[in-house]
Amino acid sequence: MAVDELWSWSATDLVAAVASRKISAREAAASAIQRMREKNPSVNAVVVDLGDEALRVADEADAAVARGDSLGLLHGAPVTVKENVDFKGRANVNGVPAYRNNIAPDDSPVVANLRKAGAVVIGLTNTPEFSMRAVTENPVHGRTLNPWDSAVTCGGSSGG
Numbered sequence: 001m002a003v004d005e006l007w008s009w010s011a012t013d014l015v016a017a018v019a020s021r022k023i024s025a026r027e028a029a030a031s032a033i034q035r036m037r038e039k040n041p042s043v044n045a046v047v048v049d050l051g052d053e054a055l056r057v058a059d060e061a062d063a064a065v066a067r068g069d070s071l072g073l074l075h076g077a078p079v080t081v082k083e084n085v086d087f088k089g090r091a092n093v094n095g096v097p098a099y100r101n102n103i104a105p106d107d108s109p110v111v112a113n114l115r116k117a118g119a120v121v122i123g124l125t126n127t128p129e130f131s132m133r134a135v136t137e138n139p140v141h142g143r144t145l146n147p148w149d150s151a152v153t154c155g156g157s158s159g160g
Helices: 003-008 011-019 024-044 053-065 111-117
Strands: 045-051 078-083 118-126
Touching: 003 024, 011 024, 024 045, 024 053, 024 078, 024 118, 053 078, 053 118, 078 111, 111 118
Parallel strands: 078 118
Antiparallel strands: 045 118
16 A cells, blocks of 8 residues: 555554554654645544644654654554644634633643554544534534535534
8 A cells, every 4th residue: 555545544554564664653644644634625624733743743753663662552643633622732612612712731631641652643623512412513613524425414522
């Protein structure tokens, strides 16, 4: 499979390939970021693009592999995090206009554990207001469309 298709690999395969140096974490992240940037405009799933930051994190992940450090279970795997989960230094908007300036002072345990496991966060995803609807739509970021059929909901809460 071509490196530009790494976005389609399972997390298990990516992590194993990064650990064995078959691919780099940067290549895995770059592939996922490219795919995100290519497809997201038509579905509006990712509302905060962390791609540039993710590439720096991926470089750190590659340096850890080169040093022979102990690697986490998700080392080098690109992931997204729902926008209603505290991500240090980013707004936890949760689809609510009044929360636009609700900047997370620290990572939530979920994000901290993802980072500790070596995951590379490439973006924050959309959610309905207060994450409590069957359709992912809010006045801050708009509606997330189902990538297979825009006439069918992508779901609520984690629709992004």
